Amino acid sequence: MPIREILTLQEKALRSKLDLSRGSLRDSTSKGSQLEIATRGWLRSVLPRGLWVGHGEIIDTNGFRCTQQDVIIAFDDHPRFFDEEIPQPFFFEGVAAVVEVKTTINSSVLKNVAKKASSVRKLQHQWVKLGITKNGNKMSADMPDQLAYTAAPPFALLGFESTMSACEATKALSRLPSRLIDAAFLLKEPKSTAGSSSAWCVNYPNGSFRYQNFLGRQVAAGWNHDHGDFALAAFLTWLVDTINYRQMPRGLMEPYWSKARKQA
Numbered sequence: 001m002p003i004r005e006i007l008t009l010q011e012k013a014l015r016s017k018l019d020l021s022r023g024s025l026r027d028s029t030s031k032g033s034q035l036e037i038a039t040r041g042w043l044r045s046v047l048p049r050g051l052w053v054g055h056g057e058i059i060d061t062n063g064f065r066c067t068q069q070d071v072i073i074a075f076d077d078h079p080r081f082f083d084e085e086i087p088q089p090f091f092f093e094g095v096a097a098v099v100e101v102k103t104t105i106n107s108s109v110l111k112n113v114a115k116k117a118s119s120v121r122k123l124q125h126q127w128v129k130l131g132i133t134k135n136g137n138k139m140s141a142d143m144p145d146q147l148a149y150t151a152a153p154p155f156a157l158l159g160f161e162s163t164m165s166a167c168e169a170t171k172a173l174s175r176l177p178s179r180l181i182d183a184a185f186l187l188k189e190p191k192s193t194a195g196s197s198s199a200w201c202v203n204y205p206n207g208s209f210r211y212q213n214f215l216g217r218q219v220a221a222g223w224n225h226d227h228g229d230f231a232l233a234a235f236l237t238w239l240v241d242t243i244n245y246r247q248m249p250r251g252l253m254e255p256y257w258s259k260a261r262k263q264a
Contacts, residue, residue, distance in 0.1 A: 003233070010046075011187065011232040014038055015160070035160065036070045036101045037085065043071065043099075044084070046236060050076045051096055051243070056087035058095055061126050061255045065089070066119035071099035073243070091256060092123045096243045097154045105159035105186060110172050117155045117180045125151045126255050154242040157184040158235060165189060166199035166225040173201055174223040182242070185235040189227070198231030202238060 036055070043053045054072050059065040068087060078094030098120055100113045127150065162169065166189055173181055182203050189199040203223050228234065 007233040007236065008230060010042060011230075014042060014232070015187070035103055039099070039101045039158065040071055040085070043073070047073065048240065052076060052078070052080070052084065054080070054084045054088060054090070056089055058090045058092050058098075058120060058123060060092040060123040062124060064123055066123060067116050069098050069116065069120070070101045073097040073099070073239075093126050093255075095153050097156070097239060099156045099158055099239075102157065102159045103161065105157070105162040105164060105169065105184070107164065107172060109159075110157075110169070110181075113157050114176050114180055118177075120155060121152060121180060127151070149242055149244040152179055154182045154239070155180070156235070156239065157181055159184065159186050161188045162186040162190060166201055166227060169199075170201040170223050170225040173203070179203075183235075183238055185231045185238075187231050198229060199225060199227045200231050200234045200238075201225040 040053050040055065047053065051073055054074065055068070055070055056072060057065045057068050058072065072090050073096045074090055074094050075096050078091060081088045098117075100116060102109050102113070164172070164186075166186060169184055169186065173184060183201065185198075185200045187198050201223060202225075226234075
């Protein structure tokens with residue numbers, strides 16, 4: 001069975017869970033929680049080994065923490081403090097990507113997600129403090145390539161429905177500060193003139209990591225949007241390819257443990 005067909009069937013399964021939660025739950029918060037659980041479960045089934053999926057807060061070595069995030073994808077060397085469906089703390093250096101899951105995307109939801117993304121972007125990566133990677137390369141949070149995704153992990157928005165078209169969403173996202181939200185995927189888009197049901201909006205970096213040909217289409221740097229009936233496949237492609245399987249210049253837990261010992 002072709003990969004696209006497999007992902008299309010999985011997208012239908014996720015949609016059916018959304019429809020089921022709508023029919024059985026009145027509270028919008030409960031519906032959103034069920035959708036987040038379904039999305040985390042799907043990601044666990046499709047992401048490569050070496051990654052695991054949870055949710056909770058991210059902390060850095062300064063003791064700062066972000067607001068609670070719907071989906072946090074961590075590298076396999078990050079410790080699991082609780083069961084994966086219990087909110088838990090994550091060390092910033094062990095985070096591979098962050099995803100916010102929304103039932104419906106509109107302008108107010110985008111503003112809310114931007115605030116959550118801002119709380120992640122305020123965290124400081126220990127390796128950025130050190131200034132270099134294990135191989136001696138200069139590290140910078142502003143570098144628009146693989147190193148940028150290490151200093152500030154990719155942040156995506158996954159929406160199951162949207163009151164905004166892909167064009168409207170792209171314009172709104174482009175007005176946000178750079179590298180706040182990296183991509184948005186709309187599983188059901190209204191007002192599509194392309195005859196498709198879904199769309200995605202992606203901010204392509206300017207450096208060596210930029211997609212030259214994403215899903216069969218030549219793209220330019222900056223914010224782009226496209227349409228198709230396979231937004232979930234686009235989401236998985238983008239997510240797997242932007243996660244930077246980093247080389248560690250030092251142990252993950254050592255900086256946190258050293259600080260805890262000093263405080264004790």
